[in-house]
Every structure is written in structure tokens, then in C-alpha cells.
Amino acid sequence: MQGIEARFKLDWPTFNLNVDLHLPARSVIALFGDSGSGKTTLLRCIAGLEKAPEGRLIVNGEIWQDERHWLPTHKRGLGYVFQEASLFTHLTVMGNLLYGKRRIPDDQKVSLDQAIELLGISHLLDRKPDRLSGGERSRVSIARALAANPSILLMDEPLAALDLKRKQEIIPYLERLHEALKIPVIYVSHSADEVARLADYLVVMEKGHALASGSLADTLTRLDLPIHLGQDAGVVLNATVVELDQSWHLARIAFDGGSLWTHDQAFSIGKRVRVQVLARDVSLATEIPSQSSIQNVLQGFVDAIADDNHPSLALVRVKVGNVMLLSRLTKRAVSSLGVATGQSVWLQIKSVALME
Amino acid sequence: MQGIEARFKLDWPTFNLNVDLHLPARSVIALFGDSGSGKTTLLRCIAGLEKAPEGRLIVNGEIWQDERHWLPTHKRGLGYVFQEASLFTHLTVMGNLLYGKRRIPDDQKVSLDQAIELLGISHLLDRKPDRLSGGERSRVSIARALAANPSILLMDEPLAALDLKRKQEIIPYLERLHEALKIPVIYVSHSADEVARLADYLVVMEKGHALASGSLADTLTRLDLPIHLGQDAGVVLNATVVELDQSWHLARIAFDGGSLWTHDQAFSIGKRVRVQVLARDVSLATEIPSQSSIQNVLQGFVDAIADDNHPSLALVRVKVGNVMLLSRLTKRAVSSLGVATGQSVWLQIKSVALME
Amino acid sequence: YAEKINIAAAADLKFAMDEIVAKFREVNAKDDVDVIYGSSGKFYTQIQQGAPYDLYFSADIAFPRELAKSGFSFSEVIPYAFGRIVLWSATMEANKMSLDSLTSSKISHIAIANPKHAPYGKRAEEALRASRLWERVEPKLVYGENIAHTAQFVQTGNAQVGIIALSLALNPALANKGGYWLIPDTLHAPLEQAFIITKRAQGNDLAKKFADYMRSSATRTIMTKYGFVLPN
Amino acid sequence: MMHLTPSDIQAIWLTIKLAGVVTLILLLIGTPIAWWLARTKVWWKRPIGAVIALPLVLPPSVLGFYLLLAMGPNGPVGQFTQALGIGHLPFTFWGLVIASIFYSLPFMVQPLQNAFEAIGERPLEVAATLRASPLDAFFTVAVPLALPGFITASILTFAHTVGEFGVVLMIGGNIPGETRVASVQIYDHVEALEYMQAHSLSAVMLIFSFAVLLCVYTWRPSVKRVG
Amino acid sequence: MMHLTPSDIQAIWLTIKLAGVVTLILLLIGTPIAWWLARTKVWWKRPIGAVIALPLVLPPSVLGFYLLLAMGPNGPVGQFTQALGIGHLPFTFWGLVIASIFYSLPFMVQPLQNAFEAIGERPLEVAATLRASPLDAFFTVAVPLALPGFITASILTFAHTVGEFGVVLMIGGNIPGETRVASVQIYDHVEALEYMQAHSLSAVMLIFSFAVLLCVYTWRPSVKRVG
Numbered sequence A, B: 001m002q003g004i005e006a007r008f009k010l011d012w013p014t015f016n017l018n019v020d021l022h023l024p025a026r027s028v029i030a031l032f033g034d035s036g037s038g039k040t041t042l043l044r045c046i047a048g049l050e051k052a053p054e055g056r057l058i059v060n061g062e063i064w065q066d067e068r069h070w071l072p073t074h075k076r077g078l079g080y081v082f083q084e085a086s087l088f089t090h091l092t093v094m095g096n097l098l099y100g101k102r103r104i105p106d107d108q109k110v111s112l113d114q115a116i117e118l119l120g121i122s123h124l125l126d127r128k129p130d131r132l133s134g135g136e137r138s139r140v141s142i143a144r145a146l147a148a149n150p151s152i153l154l155m156d157e158p159l160a161a162l163d164l165k166r167k168q169e170i171i172p173y174l175e176r177l178h179e180a181l182k183i184p185v186i187y188v189s190h191s192a193d194e195v196a197r198l199a200d201y202l203v204v205m206e207k208g209h210a211l212a213s214g215s216l217a218d219t220l221t222r223l224d225l226p227i228h229l230g231q232d233a234g235v236v237l238n239a240t241v242v243e244l245d246q247s248w249h250l251a252r253i254a255f256d257g258g259s260l261w262t263h264d265q266a267f268s269i270g271k272r273v274r275v276q277v278l279a280r281d282v283s284l285a286t287e288i289p290s291q292s293s294i295q296n297v298l299q300g301f302v303d304a305i306a307d308d309n310h311p312s313l314a315l316v317r318v319k320v321g322n323v324m325l326l327s328r329l330t331k332r333a334v335s336s337l338g339v340a341t342g343q344s345v346w347l348q349i350k351s352v353a354l355m356e
Numbered sequence C: 001y002a003e004k005i006n007i008a009a010a011a012d013l014k015f016a017m018d019e020i021v022a023k024f025r026e027v028n029a030k031d032d033v034d035v036i037y038g039s040s041g042k043f044y045t046q047i048q049q050g051a052p053y054d055l056y057f058s059a060d061i062a063f064p065r066e067l068a069k070s071g072f073s074f075s076e077v078i079p080y081a082f083g084r085i086v087l088w089s090a091t092m093e094a095n096k097m098s099l100d101s102l103t104s105s106k107i108s109h110i111a112i113a114n115p116k117h118a119p120y121g122k123r124a125e126e127a128l129r130a131s132r133l134w135e136r137v138e139p140k141l142v143y144g145e146n147i148a149h150t151a152q153f154v155q156t157g158n159a160q161v162g163i164i165a166l167s168l169a170l171n172p173a174l175a176n177k178g179g180y181w182l183i184p185d186t187l188h189a190p191l192e193q194a195f196i197i198t199k200r201a202q203g204n205d206l207a208k209k210f211a212d213y214m215r216s217s218a219t220r221t222i223m224t225k226y227g228f229v230l231p232n
Numbered sequence D, E: 001m002m003h004l005t006p007s008d009i010q011a012i013w014l015t016i017k018l019a020g021v022v023t024l025i026l027l028l029i030g031t032p033i034a035w036w037l038a039r040t041k042v043w044w045k046r047p048i049g050a051v052i053a054l055p056l057v058l059p060p061s062v063l064g065f066y067l068l069l070a071m072g073p074n075g076p077v078g079q080f081t082q083a084l085g086i087g088h089l090p091f092t093f094w095g096l097v098i099a100s101i102f103y104s105l106p107f108m109v110q111p112l113q114n115a116f117e118a119i120g121e122r123p124l125e126v127a128a129t130l131r132a133s134p135l136d137a138f139f140t141v142a143v144p145l146a147l148p149g150f151i152t153a154s155i156l157t158f159a160h161t162v163g164e165f166g167v168v169l170m171i172g173g174n175i176p177g178e179t180r181v182a183s184v185q186i187y188d189h190v191e192a193l194e195y196m197q198a199h200s201l202s203a204v205m206l207i208f209s210f211a212v213l214l215c216v217y218t219w220r221p222s223v224k225r226v227g
């Protein structure tokens, strides 16, 4: 049996965790939720650091916890990036990195050198953790978790302390790693952007419960949820590169409903990519738009209209071919354009974020 | 003499800090820079936690450090939100909050109750810090710094551990606080969004040096810098509410170059507000746009065109009335629209983020 | 082959016994004799618990008697000396004093061994009581753990006078100071000292040999020199 | 079996008084020393740290003998106290106190030093940013955070002073009500072969100490750290 | 002045051997006890903690007396060792070792317990996520992080064993080469009024101890914490 079956019940005086999740194997599962909603607690239960008495945890067919079994943390073969970097203060950075690596067989799959290079910590290897900046510490702790060759990776806001440039270097690396290792990654993040880039599957936590749990495509277009993703509501599309425009460094990608231009990342034709289209980047028009800098225009039909997180705003779900896209407009625009369910509209997509 | 004069030189084996800054009084000063660029170290120097031997620090005319003077930290009257929450583990949340408050005169200006309420920590007051989640801890530490009624506020990535909803509640509160207290705030952040919303003044750090230092309007439209702000290049406008559309919860705000519609936040006519316009939200057209959901259309002249952070992208600076706006387009669009310096263009602004 | 004995000896015997053993070694060069000095009471307890002592020289005959009674002794109880006590001072002319001088206001502290368990202390108390001085001097008394400790109180000047063993007062380390005054032995019960060969030394000829050596004239000379009054 | 003579009871009171006073004074003396050792960066803190532990390696009664010499009329301390008009310290309660302080200092300083070092810089930095002067921060942050260290140090010091008798015997002179503490009294009972009385007094000391220790341990907070 | 007799030198070696053996054994015994006390949450850890500190409150020679009774031919321990064929422990080197272990246990356990508590859960949790079994994590994480505690505990134990003579005298019987350690030897010198010899031996002990302590303190890492 593949996948992760996780059922936990915890009763703390101030907090109750009660989840029953079935998570896909080999996915990046985003854990999303307010501060204090129980994300860290859930990760700790999965790691075996918190002992939920009535728990049940089966990872890819292996029983980690049920009424009779309890696999201690060090036998679970996981990688955990703690919310606070938690480096060993008595070891150098290199000592920290080697700590896990030494305890696994030699034929491990993650190259430590590569992790060190990609996380930009090669100049720090001889230092003790008390001589590192906040972001440096969190990069070391990501590398440390990866070096232990986990069969499941738990990451608690790993990129929160990093600058955008760093994030943009690390995220593709994590993606590649995930592809190469074929392991599930459970990823806590407050950034809808990160979630959209990395995740296939989304779990939204609220007060210790899983409010929603499903594939990214399903959960992101559920109009009752995006409020939790705040301004960054949007959808993720799977597409194929079909045309390259080398002079302008652009690539045309086709999906189940049309095609879009995006930046070229040294693609080859036929490559499968994921792109994110944010609702805020999608505007609607009832006529085909005239000369504009917006180069991506698609045609679709309005599927649903819902309130957004401000009374002046609406989220409109538009069906383009076989996929759903979201657009955020003012309600006045909905009214003045006369947008209604079933109507044909033009979508102007200002920007498409590439994810691989 | 108003303002902050800060000159520090530190020579560590692995890192050199060398800055000479003149910062405005009563501003929110954003410290922006890569991980390890020295932001925390600079804050620590200002706070007197790091003793830079050849330093000079004058805050609103008061000498905090020079060749002869050294004001110890506890006499500097500052508030410091550390990068790691650093709560006192032997005190409850309330004990932590009262720690600073007890040490200042009674007629202090920040209401602790209000801070507690706005940071959403009222249910945590009796707990010890080891029973808090990561985000809860960082909120408590913000409240603790505020409660000490600082005359200058140093904040090291205070919102990094928080979800978007929380951030959106806290940022306006910090803005109001800053307005009410009229104190300088030095704010480290990796989020261009936060910087744009909060800051008046921007210092960009790189390898211990201040790469740029200037008002937000100046630095944000400097085309050689936005790469550091990544995808979130944009400008900030000061404007006045001139019209309210109550039925659609919209407000029209006028600035030195036209007017824009934005969400109504229970405004009254004449209120001064700040709005952020991101380059990614601005598209250009050479003809006046037809029926579209985009309701904000302005006219302006192309001032400059520069490369953006991907070879396919360009940043275009457009002068609208007396202010500059930025627009991000593909180079192909620049070419196909024939955008050139001095040309008249229409700006379609998809979204305007309100800051107060 | 060479034999070995451990002698447990009361601390007041230290100087005399060292000399006796040195002489004994001259005669029995190949044999090994170790002397361990300490409190008689402690040795008594330790012998009951199987301590490896072959001869036990007690400052108080009561201890060897008790051991003999309970079967820890191989020999009969052999008295070897009577101890005498003296008034001694490091800072005053003790030879010009008597017990009555102890009431002098110049004397704030008088050191005696703890009468509760130290035989010399017990005799000191008896002498003071017999002179009807006890009540008057008791507030000035400080108690040493044993007679050597008592001497140290006096020697360091912390107590102006002390009642110590004659054997100690004759010791070169103390003798040259202010002299001593011998307390008449009519004022206290005799301090009879005795030794035994322990059960452990049953087959040990060397122990027997040493016990015999105690009766030699060489030994008697040494004992007398150090202020012990010999039996008969 | 638990019959105590009045002099036993007097000895117990004296012991509690002595150990209490010594522990209190050592808290006052040892805390700043430990704080200084934990935080200074000068190289000669190491020899000083070593010197503080030195009295431990001398047998107590030998240490007592040296103290007796030093505090006596011909010793330097004795001449000093004489000049001050205090008189001489041997055979007095305060002489015992001073000797015990000297002897128990490492038991106070070492655990405190470790506890202070384990706090780290950060809490004190935080306190400074919240307007607490170094002294204020010391009492409101360092001391509460080092509480387990204070408790260990106090227990070791108190118990050690209760149990110690070599030094006490040497300089105290075994004076009832003044310097005859329980440890000396038990020792005297044993030496006088009064085993029943020794057992009773030992049992009382043990039970009393156990009760006190139990209270302290129960009340002792466990250390909490947030990662 | 520094003239030492052969028996002084023998006593010094015996002392170092005794203190070394006791410290080593106590590291082996005390560490698991301290670890357990630091980490268990059962209520009866508190009485156990109190019991461990109890031997401290008895005067050493009285404790020695009770140990002598227990380990002697009629005592329970004695009968047990006799049954094992080891014979009796009093008046042997190993008897001293056992008595000193008993007496010095709190000096080992208490600082270690504090040091272990100060580590907190997090480093051990991290170690577990990096595949370290509890035992592995104990040696590779807990021990290095508690190093200052180990050093303090070892110093206190070692020095205390070097200095202690009440127990040793009672149980050892002062037998040359077997149980006559330096503290007893110095004590004997003082009792015999051989002050010069006492001074020499004391000075040697102090200088030697100072040198050892200085090395330990110099090498001792300071605690580092990252906020």
C-alpha cells in the first residue's frame, strides 16, 4: 500500500489535535494554516517526537504507529527541518552535516557536496553555529536533513528566514531533489507562493483539524478556501513546452485548455513543466483585448463567482478547456462587465510563474 | 539635529561590517539584503549589543556612541525584536510582556491591551513560552518590544514566522503605531511586500556594506537595484481619498498624477493614504484599453527601460504626472508594442495595495 | 622468611614506640614492623570488624580487656605503662603553675582532651574535680579530639594552657617552650595502659617476639625517658 | 531508640544555625564570584577558578589545623581580628562559620558557574533591550534561570557543612552550645562507644535532612528550554 | 622544605590511584543516575534524588563507622561479599573505593543532573531525526553538550576523594601501601606534631592539584548557546 495514512488525536489543555489524513506517496504535501493551528504538532506526531496515544501512522505500507506498534524516531528514516534551526552547538557546520550522513549506509542518494553548494554554505563548513546568521543556520539545517537520506522529508517553514534570491535558488533544487528521490515531502509554509511552486497536495489546518485535504488543483480552486491563501489565490497547471522563441527568451507551453507564453529556462521542446497562475494576475474582458503589453490571452467560460477576502472583491472561476483558472476582480468590475455564470470571457494573464 | 547617524566598522575574521548611514527620523527604515549580509549585526551595533570599536551613533541628537561615549543598551530606550523570538522561559507570556513595561514610566504611549489584542495573544497570557507555537512566540516578542515604549524600534524579520492573514493584521497596526509614536523603526525583512508596505526609507545591504540607502521612492525606482527586490519590484504612492463608492466598497484616491480605485477601508474623504503599485500589476497599452475588468487606467510617458532579472523581461519606468511608476513586461511585448523612451502609453493597473 | 606485623598504637605512644621499633628492627633486620597510631577507641571498633592489626597498644586498659572478654585477643591483657598528665603552656611559665592558677583571669581557654572518649581527658576532668575547680574552669574548657589535638590548641596559642600527657610534654617539639607542671597522680584514677596480641596474630611468631621485646630493659629505658611510669 | 539528650538537641540547633548561616553567606559571596567566572573573558579567571577548588584537596582536619594557626594569636588572620577588636576566632561560632565558608566555597561556586554559563548571552541581551540594568537583569533573569544551579549549590553547601566535622573539630574546641555541632556530637558518641545515642542522633539527622531535601527537590523547577 | 619520605610518596600514589578509580567508577555509575533523574518524569525521582544527597549530612567518620559495621564480618554487605568469596572489604583498597563512592556520589550526580537538564529536549530530538539511537545520541550529543557539568562533577569528586579522610581512616585502618592515602598521612604528621613534614606533603598536594585543576580549567570549553 502506497501513501501515508496518518490519524492522530492529542488532547492538550489548550489545544486539541484531531486529524485523519490519507496522503499520496511521492508528493510534496503542503501544510498550510494559521499560526497555532497545529502544523508543527502534526509534523512532530509523524516524526514520533510527540506520542499521540490513539494514533495510527502507516507510511508506504510500513506501520510506524498503531495500538500495538511504536517505531522510535531514529528508526523512522525521516528527515526533519525544525522550525528553529536547532543546530548542534558543539559541532561545526560540517560536523552537523556529517552527523546524519555517518549513520546511514554509504550508497546514499543525496550528494552532500551538491547540497552544500546549492545552499551556499561551503564557506561556513568550519564554523560553529553561534557564528552564523539566522539564514545561514536555516540553510545548514536543510542540508543536514537532506544529507541523512530520508525516506520522508518533514520541513517546518524551512525557507522563512531566507531572502527571495536564495529561495529562488533553493526551491528548484528541492523540486529536483524530490523528483530524484521520489519521496514524500511534507512542507509547512506560510507563503502561498512556495506552496504553489512546490506542492502537489495541500492540507489546510485550522485549530488542530484538517479543514481541507486534496490535490493542489482541487483545493486551490475550491472557492470556500482561498481566503486562507490570502492575496495569493491561484491555480497550478501542468503543461508541455511546445515552442521556443530564442530571441526573446520565451517559451510557449500548452495545457489542457490553450497555451501560454512564459520565460524560457533553457527548455527543450516536449519538456513537462508546472506553472502557477495567480488570481491577481488574471483580468477578464468581454471583448478580445486590443494592443496591450499582456501577451497571454485565453478564452473561457465563467464557472462560478464567489466573494473574496474584502467586500469589494470577487473571485471568478473560469473554465478554460478542461482546467479551471481563478481571477480576482472588484465586484464593481463584475457588475460593469456583466460577468455571469456561463458567460464567455477573455482572460488576460499578466504573468505566469514557472515551477520547473 | 534630527535623524540617525550611524557609522560602524567591525572586523571579524569571516565578516566585515563597514557602514556609514544617515537615516531620517520618524521613518520606517527597511533593511534589505541577502542572508549573511550583516543586517542583524548592524541592528546589534545600533542596540549596543555589539561593540564596534570605531563606531559613531547619534540618534536624534543624542550621542549613543563615539570615541568617548558609550551608552549601555539598557539606557538607549530602544525596542528590539530579535530574529529568534528569545522569550524569557522562566516567565509567562504576561510576565514577558510586563518585563519591559514595568521599567518605564507609567504614562507610556503604547497600550499593552491593544497590542495584545491586535497580535492575537490574549489567550496565551498565562502560558510559559515552551507551550507556544513558533508564530505565537514571535507575536509575543513583538508585543514585548512595543510595550517597552521604545524611542526607536529595531525589528529583525518580525513577521517571518507568521501566516499571511496575521501579517495583514499586524502590518497596519505597526503602521498606525509608527504614525502615533513618531519614532524611527528599523525593520529587517526579506519580503519586498512588507518593505513596500511599511517603509519610507530603504537600506540595501551587501557583504557588510550599504549598497544603497535612500527614500523608498528613490530606491524603488532605481533600475539597477530592483533585482534585489526580486519579483516584487514596485513603487509606493502617497495619495488622498477623494471619492467613495459605498455600494462597491471602493474608494478613489488621487495622487500627483491621476487617481486610482482601491478597496474602501472605512475611509473618510480627504484621508491621506499610501498605496503600493507593483511592477507586475502594471501592464502597458499603446491604445486606450477596451472593456476589461481592469478599472484603473492612467496615461503617462515612458521614462526609461531596463533589463529585469530574467533575460526575457524588461522593467519600464513611466512618468505619470509627477510620479514614476514601474511596469514589468516581456521584452517581446516592449518590442511588439514599440515602447520607447518618451512615448505616451496607457497603464492598466490590476491591483493597488493599500497601506493605510 | 621475613614476617610482618602491624601494630596499632595509641597516639600518645608515638614517640616512644618509634624509638622502640627502631631498636627492634636493629635486632630483627629482616622482619617488617609497621606502626599505625590513632585513637584507642577507633582501633577497638576496627579490631572487632576484623582489622589487620597484630598488636594493639591501648591508652586505656578497658579496651583490651573488653576485646579479651569477647574473644578477639590471643594473649592475656598485658599492662605496659601508666600515663601521667601535666599542665602545659606555650606562652606561660607552666612549671610555676598549679591547678589553682587555672582560675586566673589571664587564662581564657584551657584545653583538655575530650573526657567523653579520650582517657587523658577523663583523667584531666577527674583531677579538676578532685581539686574542686571543675565548676569554675568548665566555661573556659575547650576539648581536643585527642591528646595531640589538645596540645595543638595550646601550641598555637589559642588556649593559654592545656592538660596533656607527660609523654607529649617531654617531646622535643613541645618541650623547649614553657616547661610543664606534673599533676599529682593522687588527683585522678591511674591511667593504666595495656596491650594484647590479637586473635589474628595467633600463629605469628614475630608478634610474640615483639610482645616479649616490650619487657626488655632497652624498651623500659625508652618508655621511662618519654614519661611513662612502668608497672611494677 | 530515638531518645535525644538535651545536648543532642542543642547540637542539632547549632548545626542548623551553622549550616544556614554558612549557606546564606556563601550565597552572597559565591554568587558574584561564580557570575564573574562565568562571564569574564580574562585569562586569569582560570587560575582563580582552580584556587577556589583547592581547599577541597586538603584533609579537613589539616585544613582546620592551618586555619587554627592562621586565626590564632600568632597567625596573620588572628592579628588582624585582634587589631579590629574582634578578638580571636577559634573556639567561637563565627570562627566555625569562617572556616566552613572557606571549605565549602567550591561547592557553591562551581554549580553556580555552570548554571550561569548555561544561560547564555541572549536572555541578558533581551533584558537590556527592555531597560533592565545589568544588576536588574541579574536578579530578574539570570537568577531565576539559574535556579536549579542555586538549589544544587545550596544543597551541596548546606549538607556539606552539616556533615563536615574535621575542620569544625579542629578549630571549634567542641564547646557545648557554641561549637559542638551535631556531627561532632555524633562523632563523640561513636568514639565513646555510645552506639545507641549515635544511632539516634544519626537517624534524626538523616530523617530531618531527607525531609528538607525532599521539600527542596519537590519545589525545584525543572529547566525549560525553547529551541 | 619539600622533602618527602618514601612513605609520603607511597601515600601520594595511593591517593591518586584511589581518587582516580573512584572518579572513574562514579562517572560510570553517576552518569546514568543523573541522566535518569534529569529526564524521567516519575514522581519518585524526587525521593531518590534526596536519598543520593543524604550521605553528605553524616560526619565522614560516622559514615565510615556505619560502613565498617555493614561491610564487616557481621554486616549484611560483609556476609554478602563473604558468600561471594571476595572476603571482607574493610581495610582493603577496594573497601576504600566503595566507601568513597558512597560518600562522593552526590558530588557526581548533582552537577551532571543539572548539566543534562540544561541541554533540553531539542538536541536529542534532532539527533533522533538523524538516525541516532538514544544511546548514540547520549554519547554524541548529550555528553559533549554536558561537558562543563562532567568536568565540574569530576573535579568535585576527585578533589573530595583526595581530601576526605574521615571515612577512609575508619574503613581503611591506615595500612601503609594499602589504605594509607595522603590525607591520612598528612593527618598523621599533624597529629605527631611533625609539622614540617605535614607542610611539605600539603604543599605537594596543593601544587599538584593546582596544576591538574589549571589544566582542566584551561581545556574546559565554555558553554555556547544559540538563541
Ligand SMILES: Nc1ncnc2c1ncn2[C@@H]1O[C@H](COP(=O)(O)OP(=O)(O)OP(=O)(O)O)[C@@H](O)[C@H]1O
Pocket (backbone or CB within 6 Å): A130, A131, A132, A133, A134, A135, A136, A161, B012, B013, B014, B015, B033, B034, B035, B036, B037, B038, B039, B040, B041, B042, B083
Ligand atoms: N558571532 C559571530 N562571529 C563571527 N561571524 C559572525 C558572527 N555572527 C554572524 N557572523 C557572520 O557575519 C555575517 C553577517 O551576519 P548577520 O547575522 O548580520 O547576517 P544577516 O544579514 O542578519 O543574515 P540573515 O538574513 O541570514 O539573518 C554572516 O556571514 C555571519 O556568518
Ligand SMILES: Nc1ncnc2c1ncn2[C@@H]1O[C@H](COP(=O)(O)OP(=O)(O)OP(=O)(O)O)[C@@H](O)[C@H]1O
Pocket (backbone or CB within 6 Å): A012, A013, A014, A015, A033, A034, A035, A036, A037, A038, A039, A040, A041, A042, A083, B130, B131, B132, B133, B134, B135, B136, B161
Ligand atoms: N508543549 C505544548 N503544550 C501545550 N500546548 C502547546 C505546546 N506546544 C504548542 N502548543 C499549542 O498548540 C497549538 C499548536 O501549536 P503548533 O506549534 O503545532 O502550531 P503551528 O501550526 O506550528 O503554528 P506556527 O505557524 O505558529 O508555528 C498552539 O496553540 C500552541 O499554543
Ligand SMILES: [Mg+2]
Pocket (backbone or CB within 6 Å): A039, A040, A041, A083, A156, B133, B134, B135
Ligand atoms: Mg510551527
Ligand SMILES: [Mg+2]
Pocket (backbone or CB within 6 Å): A133, A134, A135, B039, B040, B041, B083, B156
Ligand atoms: Mg539576521
